[in-house]
Amino acid sequence: MTQAMIGIIGGSGLYAIDGLEDAEWVSVESPWGAPSDQILRGRLAGTPVAFLPRHGRGHRHSPTSINYRANIDALKRIGVTDILSFSACGSFREEMAPGDFVLVDQFIDRTFGREKSFFGTGCVAHVSVAEPTCARLRAALAATGVEGLHDGGTYLAMEGPQFSTLAESRLYREQWGCDVIGMTNMPEAKLAREAEICYATVAMVTDYDSWHPDHGEVDITSILKTMHDNVDKAKAMISAAVPGLGGTRAPCPHGCDRALEYAIITAPEARDPALLARLDAVAGRVL
Numbered sequence: 001m002t003q004a005m006i007g008i009i010g011g012s013g014l015y016a017i018d019g020l021e022d023a024e025w026v027s028v029e030s031p032w033g034a035p036s037d038q039i040l041r042g043r044l045a046g047t048p049v050a051f052l053p054r055h056g057r058g059h060r061h062s063p064t065s066i067n068y069r070a071n072i073d074a075l076k077r078i079g080v081t082d083i084l085s086f087s088a089c090g091s092f093r094e095e096m097a098p099g100d101f102v103l104v105d106q107f108i109d110r111t112f113g114r115e116k117s118f119f120g121t122g123c124v125a126h127v128s129v130a131e132p133t134c135a136r137l138r139a140a141l142a143a144t145g146v147e148g149l150h151d152g153g154t155y156l157a158m159e160g161p162q163f164s165t166l167a168e169s170r171l172y173r174e175q176w177g178c179d180v181i182g183m184t185n186m187p188e189a190k191l192a193r194e195a196e197i198c199y200a201t202v203a204m205v206t207d208y209d210s211w212h213p214d215h216g217e218v219d220i221t222s223i224l225k226t227m228h229d230n231v232d233k234a235k236a237m238i239s240a241a242v243p244g245l246g247g248t249r250a251p252c253p254h255g256c257d258r259a260l261e262y263a264i265i266t267a268p269e270a271r272d273p274a275l276l277a278r279l280d281a282v283a284g285r286v287l
């Protein structure tokens, strides 16, 4: 039986968490390059936790330059079974107001120019991301009952780093039915699925993007202020959710932890040994 270790990826404004027992920042080497930062490892109410600041401490990496593969590989390598991703986002819904949190259940991936898979020439795999976040983790987060929580929402992942034009904002909201927008949760969620790690996103609303007639353009100063106000709520949510996810971990009822079971289609004799070596942590279970 697997022991749960909860990975927490902190987005803009969330660069560390407090209250971890035996906390230490550890360096994790990955064959996929350098992760965003060291990982803060410790225990929360006895449950092993590994925290990674997505942009690095001091916010050094842009959404495009984050090495998402190294981040997910490093978390897998130190034993993470479940990831709670925390992210700042813009809102397309009047009722999803700045300060509210949205438990994302779907994504539209409009990012480009990022490495989106651990697999490729020499080892081809196709996993399903029809349900890109884990319903079991979402339920645990919903049960924390923090104020202003919306259970379900579609997150538009854009490349950035510039915010959207008004026409894009209206398109995503009116034609595509998106609820929130951010720049980082893709390919992160896809890579977590390839690594067989359950993944859930808490999108923390900081602004109304640019569509809202009463709120004007997105402005980074007010985003950072709202984000600053959101951080305590995020930390409270982490403290409330993590203990219930700890202990011996039954197989995920939604199959996130078995995503690779039938996904690799390259014949064993056609596989590239160099790529297989890099896949040791991510896909070692099935290789």
Ligand SMILES: CSC[C@H]1O[C@H](OP(=O)(O)O)[C@H](O)[C@@H]1O
Pocket: 010, 011, 012, 013, 054, 055, 062, 063, 086, 087, 088, 089, 160, 182, 183, 184, 185, 223
């Ligand atoms: C600081 S606003 C733009 C920035 O914030 C979000 O990052 P994260 O998802 O890591 O919180 C957004 O996606 C942009 O990268």
Ligand SMILES: Nc1ncnc2[nH]cnc12
Pocket: 088, 089, 090, 091, 158, 163, 164, 181, 182, 183, 206, 207, 208, 209, 210, 218, 223
């Ligand atoms: N409006 C917005 N668009 C993209 N990413 C964001 N992060 C926070 N607000 C955002």
